[in-house]
Amino acid sequence: MKPTHLIAAGIAALALAAGAASAEPVKIGIAAEPYPPFASPDSAGNWVGWEIEIIEAVCAAAELDCEITPVAWDGIIPSLTGQQIDAIMASMSITEDRMQTIDFSDPYYNTPTVIVADKSSDITPTPEGLAGKILGIQASTIHQAYAQKYFEGATELRTYQTQDEANQDLVAGRIDATQADSIAMADFVASDSGACCEIKGAVADDPVILGKGVGAGVRKGDDALRESLNAGIAAILADGTHEAITAKYFTESIFNQ
Amino acid sequence: MEHLAEALGLTQTLELLSLSPPGWGGNLLRGLANSLKIAFGAFGFGLVLGLLGASGKLYGGPVLRDLLAIYTTVVRAVPELVLILILYYVGTDLINQAAAAMGYGRVEISGVAAGIWVLGVVQGAYATEILRGAILAVPPGQIEAARAFGMPPLMTMRRVTIPAMLSFALPGLANLWLIATKDTALLAIVGFSELTLETKQAASSTRAYFTFFLSAGALYLIVTLFSAAAFRRLEGWARKGQPSLKRGTT
Amino acid sequence: MTALRAFLLPHRVVMIAVALGLVVWAAVAMRWDWIPKYADLALLGIWRTIWILVVSVILGFLLAVPLGLAQAVGPWYLSAPARGFCTIIRGTPLLLQIWLLYYGLGSLFPQFPWIRESELWPYLRQAWPYAILALTLSYAGYEGEVLRGAFAGVPKGQIETAQAFGMPRFTTFRRIWFPQAIQSVLPTLAGETILQLKATPLVASITIVEIYAVASRVRQDTFIVYEPLLLLAVIYMIIAGAITLLFRWLESRVPVKSR
Numbered sequence: 010m011k012p013t014h015l016i017a018a019g020i021a022a023l024a025l026a027a028g029a030a031s032a033e034p035v036k037i038g039i040a041a042e043p044y045p046p047f048a049s050p051d052s053a054g055n056w057v058g059w060e061i062e063i064i065e066a067v068c069a070a071a072e073l074d075c076e077i078t079p080v081a082w083d084g085i086i087p088s089l090t091g092q093q094i095d096a097i098m099a100s101m102s103i104t105e106d107r108m109q110t111i112d113f114s115d116p117y118y119n120t121p122t123v124i125v126a127d128k129s130s131d132i133t134p135t136p137e138g139l140a141g142k143i144l145g146i147q148a149s150t151i152h153q154a155y156a157q158k159y160f161e162g163a164t165e166l167r168t169y170q171t172q173d174e175a176n177q178d179l180v181a182g183r184i185d186a187t188q189a190d191s192i193a194m195a196d197f198v199a200s201d202s203g204a205c206c207e208i209k210g211a212v213a214d215d216p217v218i219l220g221k222g223v224g225a226g227v228r229k230g231d232d233a234l235r236e237s238l239n240a241g242i243a244a245i246l247a248d249g250t251h252e253a254i255t256a257k258y259f260t261e262s263i264f265n266q
Numbered sequence: 267m268e269h270l271a272e273a274l275g276l277t278q279t280l281e282l283l284s285l286s287p288p289g290w291g292g293n294l295l296r297g298l299a300n301s302l303k304i305a306f307g308a309f310g311f312g313l314v315l316g317l318l319g320a321s322g323k324l325y326g327g328p329v330l331r332d333l334l335a336i337y338t339t340v341v342r343a344v345p346e347l348v349l350i351l352i353l354y355y356v357g358t359d360l361i362n363q364a365a366a367a368m369g370y371g372r373v374e375i376s377g378v379a380a381g382i383w384v385l386g387v388v389q390g391a392y393a394t395e396i397l398r399g400a401i402l403a404v405p406p407g408q409i410e411a412a413r414a415f416g417m418p419p420l421m422t423m424r425r426v427t428i429p430a431m432l433s434f435a436l437p438g439l440a441n442l443w444l445i446a447t448k449d450t451a452l453l454a455i456v457g458f459s460e461l462t463l464e465t466k467q468a469a470s471s472t473r474a475y476f477t478f479f480l481s482a483g484a485l486y487l488i489v490t491l492f493s494a495a496a497f498r499r500l501e502g503w504a505r506k507g508q509p510s511l512k513r514g515t516t
Numbered sequence: 517m518t519a520l521r522a523f524l525l526p527h528r529v530v531m532i533a534v535a536l537g538l539v540v541w542a543a544v545a546m547r548w549d550w551i552p553k554y555a556d557l558a559l560l561g562i563w564r565t566i567w568i569l570v571v572s573v574i575l576g577f578l579l580a581v582p583l584g585l586a587q588a589v590g591p592w593y594l595s596a597p598a599r600g601f602c603t604i605i606r607g608t609p610l611l612l613q614i615w616l617l618y619y620g621l622g623s624l625f626p627q628f629p630w631i632r633e634s635e636l637w638p639y640l641r642q643a644w645p646y647a648i649l650a651l652t653l654s655y656a657g658y659e660g661e662v663l664r665g666a667f668a669g670v671p672k673g674q675i676e677t678a679q680a681f682g683m684p685r686f687t688t689f690r691r692i693w694f695p696q697a698i699q700s701v702l703p704t705l706a707g708e709t710i711l712q713l714k715a716t717p718l719v720a721s722i723t724i725v726e727i728y729a730v731a732s733r734v735r736q737d738t739f740i741v742y743e744p745l746l747l748l749a750v751i752y753m754i755i756a757g758a759i760t761l762l763f764r765w766l767e768s769r770v771p772v773k774s775r
Contacts (some may be wrong), residue, residue, distance in 0.1 A: 039456035043471050050467050052287040054296055081457030083732060084351070087741045091355050092362045093380070110739040143641075145723075149736040167723045168642075168733070170455075171472045174619070178723075181622035182632055183641045202473050205626065329527045343756035345714040347728065352745050370556045402720075451609030455721065462612055475623040479616040483608045490607035 037093035041079035071241030103221035118224030297464030311386030316393020341391035400435035561727035576655025584663025605657025706763035
């Protein structure tokens with residue numbers, strides 16, 4: 010099984026390297042769910058958001074012909090290894106766990122992890138502050154791994170397929186708090202539907218689980234694609250495109266080295 | 267029309283559902299088109315598999331018969347959702363490895379094609395049983411007569427067996443088609459933009475859950491009712507010339 | 517003994533050997549080291565799947581009897597709504613129904629603050645009431661249709677005879693009509709119950725941790741894709757087999773009319 014996998018991956022990488030010239034599109038997998046302000050579908054059937062513009066800019070800079078392909082988040086890594094997509098650019102953090110299965114490009118943004126809860130609640134982003142509460146988290150995320158390590162047991166964890174569903178249940182009062190990325194959450198509490206809630210603060214950092222920022226995931230051994238994505242990311246960071254796109258969505262930089 | 271909508275307090279709902287942006291109606295219809303495409307493809311693929319499977323079960327050797335029995339038993343006992351995940355990941359992986367081994371590059375597998383493959387394999391198992399039952403219901407004399415005249419097996423199938431069994435198979439196939447349209451919803455879990463997923467995305471983007479879920483329900487219901495009517499007419503046509511089998515209600 | 521010998525044809529022996537070989541290969545070549553860590557969770561998941569299945573089948577059946585009766589013999593103001601209900605349930609995907617109930621109703625809660633103060637709130641917060649409700653309605657919709665046929669299929673003469681003997685209406689129903697209808701639908705019910713089992717993994721999408729959700733969690737935690745899914749398929753096949761045996765036993769308990 011393993012050697013054939015390697016050969017297949019190798020041939021696929023070769024085919025891809027050759028394919029870049031013959032204009033076979035590189036399929037960039039994103040999560041098929043609204044995740045504003047990074048990526049969400051609009052009513053015209055297109056995907057819009059900060060990360061979508063970054064994908065387009067990186068592909069343009071790296072001279073890749075990219076095609077955005079929505080995939081279910083919880084199957085996004087199997088889709089990559091199963092070759093339905095060629096790269097993941099879906100706010101996926103670079104973690105040790107994932108590096109055992111896939112490779113990552115250099116990071117293109119990084120943000121802290123926060124706990125959001127109802128304005129009237131006394132929840133704090135610590136194991137003690139969450140004891141006896143229900144915490145909603147998205148499956149297959151660093152937040153799930155973190156919550157399972159630090160909160161599980163004293164806190165009831167409820168796992169959702171999308172962060173949007175967790176937000177919805179937080180508003181409905183079915184869960185007491187949710188743990189997620191600070192920017193997505195800032196966007197959520199500023200929206201009409203998130204008016205009930207506020208950010209209760211960042212959780213204590215754990216670099217092994219929370220990772221080293223968000224990067225593009227590629228198949229192991231697909232070095233050609235990884236390097237051209239790296240070149241693209243470096244190019245848009247250098248020429249100010251990254252900053253310009255960020256300024257359209259956020260008031261401050263979301264890339265801190 | 268506008269006045270009526272206003273009077274009923276439905277203006278906002280109609281705006282959300284309007285076909286051009288900022289309404290989400292277009293997205294729902296695109297989703298419906300994808301669902302129907304996958305349902306048609308899967309139903310057709312399932313029919314082909316079913317016809318092969320039924321012939322195998324009836325006329326095949328003992329090994330083939332046992333293998334087919336395993337296929338139909340497994341597919342009918344394991345949830346579609348689990349089969350979809352297994353076939354989705356395994357299927358594309360295998361095709362790509364095979365293509366790579368033969369020296370081709372990566373094979374482009376579209377979402378629709380993967381959906382058709384996955385649901386088609388599931389449909390095939392049910393179609394096998396339905397068609398096997400229908401072929402058995404054809405009076406054996408008809409098939410034997412065709413053979414006695416020296417008709418080749420394929421022609422017998424096309425000219426005698428299939429037309430004769432159609433009226434027996436149609437009720438089961440109608441049911442199977444309805445299952446196909448509804449099972450496309452399961453592909454939402456793997457992230458295909460079919461009707462149910464488009465609905466969910468529209469609903470969570472606008473927070474108008476009831477509006478969108480109920481409209482999607484209405485779309486599915488329309489498809490169901492129209493297909494049921496179509497299959498009834500088809501059955502009437504297939505039964506032409508046959509003595510009525512109706513004996514009151516079932 | 518002869519049955520066993522009839523089963524063990526030469527090609528079957530080869531096939532069984534191949535199957536055993538595959539199992540051994542799977543046990544050796546695939547990764548199963550995650551099983552001990554998740555065994556407890558998996559048992560809990562199986563228990564929840566069975567629990568949801570049993571409760572929704574029983575409640576759904578109880579609801580299906582009036583639905584079937586109303587359609588078979590009820591006046592129009594009962595039969596029309598019953599038929600409408602069955603058509604809607606059977607004409608739309610269960611996944612859509614589950615999401616409508618869970619997320620649709622969930623979106624109503626913030627608009628009515630008193631719901632959160634009510635005594636039902638601790639239950640409304642959980643996901644399982646919605647799962648049970650959706651699966652029960654679905655089973656009732658399909659079985660209502662099956663029972664309509666069954667009730668209508670009991671020969672009129674039987675009921676007329678009972679009435680001629682002066683049997684009260686309810687007794688006629690309980691002793692004559694209902695048992696005959698059930699007897700004729702038991703084989704169908706076995707199939708429908710397996711279909712219901714196959715519908716249970718859908719409730720994993722509303723945060724219920726049943727056996728399908730446990731398999732997803734293994735996949736998410738470890739990135740092992742095939743092994744948990746294969747084991748999951750085997751578990752469902754075992755449960756489906758048990759359901760088949762249970763209904764076969766039930767059928768053997770119901771006296772069969774000699775033909």
